[in-house]
Amino acid sequence: MPCSASCTRSAERDVPVPPHPEHQDQQREVFESDNMLVVPTGITDDLPTQSRHNSRDVRLVYNALAAVVLGPLPVSDWDGNDYYYMEMLARDLENDSMPLSELVWHPETGWGRKKAFATEAVCAYMADEWRRVEAGDDEDAKAAVASDHALLRTIFRLHDRENPFAVFDEA
Known part of the structure; x- marks a missing residue:
């Protein structure tokens, strides 16, 4: 089930923004699901599906973010710009130009745009992955996914009651 907390959007964020001149000639594909997704094609063509980072935490988070982008996995109220x-963010995390801590909520630092988007993406990834593994009969796959998700929930502090995303539960 998706995270029940959602990112707040400003009024100006909901206004259609003309495409950046560098990307204005890109075609757009439309995918329909529980919400309408408009994902620019050609932007993610070279985004690796798997991280090669030396940190397991970074690898797990990167892989989740990449899966959301490359799927694309539906995230409520997201458009092509959000993806x-x-x-x-995934690229910056992978190439160490941004530490993982910039994507993780902490009671002392609160929320920021990066943290909210990353957490929402990771929650969407975990919900989708859990639905897929639950549909199968492979107990080893279920155990591996449960282990990865436990680590992701720990990284993103989804068990902390002060965290607005703490209500996330994939069961």
């Missing part, structure tokens, strides 16, 4: 932003 592109998530791709940039």
